[in-house]
Amino acid sequence: MNNFTFYSPTEFVFGKDTELQTGELVRKYNGHKALIVYGGGSVVRSGLLDRVKTSLKNAGVEFVELGGVQPNPTDPKVYEGIDLGRSEKVDFLLPVGGGSVIDTAKAIAAGILYDGDFWDFYVGKVVIKKALRLGVVLTIPAAGSEGSGNSVITKVDGLKKLSVRTPEALRPAFAVMNPELTYTLPAWQTASGVTDMMAHIMERYFSNTQGVEIADRMCEGVLKSIITEAPKVIADPKDYNARANIMWAGTVAHNGTCGVGCVEDWASHFMEHEVSAVYDVTHGAGLAVIFPAWLTYMADHNVHKVAQFAERVWDVPASDDKKAVALEGIARFKKFLKAIGMPVTFKELGIENPDIDLLVKKLHENKGELVGNYVQLDKKATREIYELANR
Numbered sequence: 001m002n003n004f005t006f007y008s009p010t011e012f013v014f015g016k017d018t019e020l021q022t023g024e025l026v027r028k029y030n031g032h033k034a035l036i037v038y039g040g041g042s043v044v045r046s047g048l049l050d051r052v053k054t055s056l057k058n059a060g061v062e063f064v065e066l067g068g069v070q071p072n073p074t075d076p077k078v079y080e081g082i083d084l085g086r087s088e089k090v091d092f093l094l095p096v097g098g099g100s101v102i103d104t105a106k107a108i109a110a111g112i113l114y115d116g117d118f119w120d121f122y123v124g125k126v127v128i129k130k131a132l133r134l135g136v137v138l139t140i141p142a143a144g145s146e147g148s149g150n151s152v153i154t155k156v157d158g159l160k161k162l163s164v165r166t167p168e169a170l171r172p173a174f175a176v177m178n179p180e181l182t183y184t185l186p187a188w189q190t191a192s193g194v195t196d197m198m199a200h201i202m203e204r205y206f207s208n209t210q211g212v213e214i215a216d217r218m219c220e221g222v223l224k225s226i227i228t229e230a231p232k233v234i235a236d237p238k239d240y241n242a243r244a245n246i247m248w249a250g251t252v253a254h255n256g257t258c259g260v261g262c263v264e265d266w267a268s269h270f271m272e273h274e275v276s277a278v279y280d281v282t283h284g285a286g287l288a289v290i291f292p293a294w295l296t297y298m299a300d301h302n303v304h305k306v307a308q309f310a311e312r313v314w315d316v317p318a319s320d321d322k323k324a325v326a327l328e329g330i331a332r333f334k335k336f337l338k339a340i341g342m343p344v345t346f347k348e349l350g351i352e353n354p355d356i357d358l359l360v361k362k363l364h365e366n367k368g369e370l371v372g373n374y375v376q377l378d379k380k381a382t383r384e385i386y387e388l389a390n391r
Contacts, residue, residue: 001211001261007167008255010147011174014248018178019137022052022094023059029133029173031092033062035085037105038096039069043139048181052096052137064088066108072161072276072283073100074154078118081108085132093134098193099143099152099283102136106151106170109134122153122162128169135174139181141247142193142284144200144254146175154277160366161277167256175251179243187234191340192284194230194246197253198223199287203266204259206298206305206374212262219258220312222249227313227336234340267372268294271382274359274366279351288342289349292334293388299326302375306330346390356386 013021026034034056036049043049044067056063066081085093085108095105109131111118120126136146145151149167154160164170182190205219226249232242252258271294272286298306303322310316310329319325334344343349360383363371370376377385 001215002209002263004261006256006260008147008171008257010172010255012147012177012251013174014177014244016178016180018176019048019051019181020055022135022137022176023055023057023061025135025174025176026056026061026092026094027059029092029135031061031094031133031135033064033088033090034092034094035081035088035090035105035108036063036065036094036096037069037081037101037108038065038067039071039098039101040067042184043096046181046184048137048139049096052094056094061092063094064090069097069101069104071100072154072280073104073152074156075119076156077104078107078111078153081105082111082118085112091132093132094137095134096137096139098138098140099145099196102138102143102145102172103151103153105134106131106145107153110166110169119153119155121164121166122155128164128166131169133173134170135176136172137176138247140185140189140193141182141250142196144197144250146172146177147251147255150254152273159277159362161273162366163273177247177251179240179247182243182247183238185237187237187341188282188285190233190237190246191230191342192282192288193250194226194233194284194340195288195337195342196284197246197250198226199268199284199291200253201258202291202309203269204262204264205309206265207259207262208302208305208374209262215258215260215262216308216312222252222258223313225249230340263373265372265374267374267377267382270367270371271359271363271385274363275351275354278355278358278362279349281349281351285343285349288337288344289346289389290385292330292337292344293385295330295333296327296388297381297385298375299323299330305374354386354390356383356390359386
């Protein structure tokens with residue numbers, strides 16, 4: 001196990017009706033005027049936004065609103081939020097929604113206090129040292145952004161989808177998590193979220209770091225719980241306990257606990273970012289296509305952990321033929337993804353003829369000559385993985 005610093009100060013307020021505590025929580029963390037950030041009309045139609053605003057009013061917190069954040073969030077909305085936040089002199093960001101809304105709010109929170117272009121953070125020109133505090137009311141369990149210091153934004157000019165990871169500055173002060181708010185999520189969105197959280201765990205699990213049995217077992221345990229609970233949620237969207245377990249799994253998957261002491265991978269996420277940047281597909285669905293292809297490549301190039309994944313997570317019997325074990329585990333993973341309604345090929349994702357040349361070009365322009373750590377991937381390797389995803 002490697003040395004590590006684990007920093008996770010978010011207060012999680014979990015359970016029924018917890019959104020009614022939002023105003024008190026903003027005040028607790030010294031917020032006086034909040035910028036509420038949200039996406040489409042679902043938080044309005046469900047009455048959630050009104051409940052949150054009433055809670056803020058009751059706590060004496062002023063607020064202004066920024067709606068219209070889209071999936072795969074882009075930089076124009078961030079610039080709009082920075083301008084609004086500065087002109088209104090807000091001191092707190094309050095995203096009400098899922099990962100796209102939270103990631104946008106994080107970018108705004110950092111950008112308001114920065115004299116330059118917020119995009120400097122995402123291209124690595126500047127490291128975020130300070131940001132306005134933010135709290136989250138979560139409505140979509142998937143990205144895990146409610147418990148992480150990460151944010152992903154796409155720049156429209158050039159379709160560059162890039163991320164930052166700054167836990168000291170961008171972890172939310174609190175996250176309000178009411179599983180009942182997820183009852184109305186469409187099955188597609190639920191399944192995409194399940195895939196995203198599984199991928200977050202797997203990016204940490206596929207590591208060459210030795211002596212990480214705690215991390216491995218945590219990853220395996222959460223994955224098996226997701227595999228058990230996801231079909232229940234798809235079958236009965238109002239199964240509270242299944243929804244609660246899925247919601248908490250999304251947080252645990254990405255708040256760092258599953259990867260302490262490990263060198264993480266993240267190649268599959270980087271590869272999918274190019275797919276969703278170019279084709280504007282749902283991130284979790286894109287991962288359902290890319291991750292099995294990545295695993296298939298790894299069965300030939302670094303089979304050990306893939307075979308362990310097959311044995312411990314998918315209950316494949318152990319064998320001296322590690323590649324056969326690995327491939328059977330991958331087959332069971334793909335069968336699970338299809339069972340919850342996910343695609344596993346580009347064609348099933350709705351991309352008949354992916355421009356693999358463009359995807360490889362943009363990937364290595366944005367992420368460097370080599371991506372990933374479990375096996376470092378050059379252009380030839382990433383091309384092969386994209387091609388595997390196209391079969």
